[in-house]
Amino acid sequence: MTLDAGSAAIIQLAWARRLGLTDHAFSEALASGERIVRVDEAASTAEFVRLFGVSALVGPQWLVDAAADIPDAEMAQHVTLLTLTRSHGGHGLGAAALFFADDLPLKQPSEEMTVSHGNPEAIELEGQCPPDDVNEVGLSDLENRYTIVHEIEGRRVPLACGAFTEWEGLLAQLGVLVDPDWRRRGLGLLAASIAAHEALAAGLTLQWRTDVSNTGSLALARKLGFTAGGIQTSVLLGPS
Template structure:
């Protein structure tokens, strides 16, 4: 699906606030890279959204990046290189997807969906730590966990969740139990959470590590539109 004309502006407004810029910063940049120096920052972050870009971090990092093109800064290895002497490490690159409407997915059978915390935490305990850290369910306020019921026993198989960014975006994440992957439950859970967020008047945001083929596939299958990339490194 395609975004409504004003949705890209909404996305850039939310990111401008999150990165510490004025509300209209992306619109006023006219294609020029936005920069904001923060010498107390513990990370260097590059974001490109719908053709506009921004870089935040200590002044020395901004100076080192001044002669580099956006395409270079979008590469995690570039940020690692310019921050090596300051202990740059971790995080990486993520594709950003957005949606202001999505087709409604209907389950083939009746589902049990939990909104509680214990079920989401139980699911995290059954998943690899790298997956748990990438999704960050504990940081996502609204959780929708699909439960599998067998002989009266209930077990979580997938959880989709979102939290509000700046009262504008629903930042989403999905975690699926390893034995239930490639069976459509992740997409179904994501559809449930997405429509709850849309009903609250939020624009949807999906962030997927560039190497996470499963997360990228879910975003595309649901109808999200690719809108940018976020590349970050931690310092020290």
Template sequence: MTLEPTSAAIIQLAWARHLGLDDDAFATAAERLASSAVDPGDPSNRIIRADDSAKEFVFLRLFGASVLVGPQWAVDAAAGLPDTELAQHVTLLTLTRSHGGHGRGSSALFFADDLPLRQPSEDLTVSQGNPEAIGLESLCPPDDVNEVGLQGLEHRFTIMHPEDEHATPVACGAYSEWESLLANMGVLVAPPWRRRGLGTLAASIAAHEALASGLTLQWKADVSNSGALAMARSLGFATGGLHASVLLG
């Protein structure tokens, strides 16, 4: 699905505020690009914010615009590198190695302002309780739990096993409000219940609750997580960019 122009502007505003940029930073960059013959990927056209107190070095590519935020030394080190290199987590690690750069990684960004409504093939029980989400996490590999971060997503919708008298959780779709404009999405499915469409259904439930609250949807997935990338596309999310970052010190 495609995004409405107003939705793209909302997404840009949310990211501008998240990165400490001026609210109109992306609009100004687009105007500058439209009035010149500069290649969109030219490093000279980047939005840059140098902050020597920053504890993180960030590269963002969003709807064709690129952003660098971090200490001046990191911004200077990245100045001549093309977006294709900065989008790779290993590049950021290399640039920041002497300053203790570590962690984070690179994530693909997907967005939606409307999605098809998916109906279950049978009656299901959906819980919004925290114990059920915690119970689901106990059934999943730690790496999956850490990547999704259900405990940081305040609105959770957990699908319970339809035939289990102990009400075992099998999948959870969740979101949190992000910069008061976006719904940052996450989905976790217990390993025995994967590839049955339950993750897609849980994501759809959470997404429509977020849309009903007036939020635009955001889905971040590690570039190496093929399952999460495929789910975002199957749900109808539109590709919007890429976010790469490292922690410093």
């Protein structure tokens, strides 16, 4: 599926506000062809974002100076940002692929499913999943949760959870977590679809953010119908 031009503008606005830029920073940079930079001497992280062909760098002046002559394509590689910040205690936070959607096909379950909006089921599901998966999805940071539960031996067992949180009142940052024993059965796709359509009904544009090495999450984003929109690389800075 393709994004409406208006949706791209909404996404850029949300990210501009997220990065502490002016509302029109991305559209102005698109016209000028220049990289957006914001100097923040108190920044605890350095951020490089490439969004619909426009790049932004936020960090201390020494980083902005060091990156001035490095092409955007090279800056988008996490190793570049890590190398530039290593002498200042830079610690890699990874690179994330960014996907977006303003409409998605509705996925219908093959059988009747029970969906819980409660927190206990989501917390229980996290306890059934590997820590790396739990940390990347971050259900605790996604306020709106939709957990698919199944009756097993008289007990409601959480199988998968799709969730989202609002970014700047414009974007819905989505995440999905599935019990390892119940993966490859379409539950992640279904849980994500439920959360996505709740977010769309609330008037939000959808965002899927995942580590560039997470092949399963990348495949799920594409299967859902998301459009690739950019990349974000981040580095935690040491004390100055």
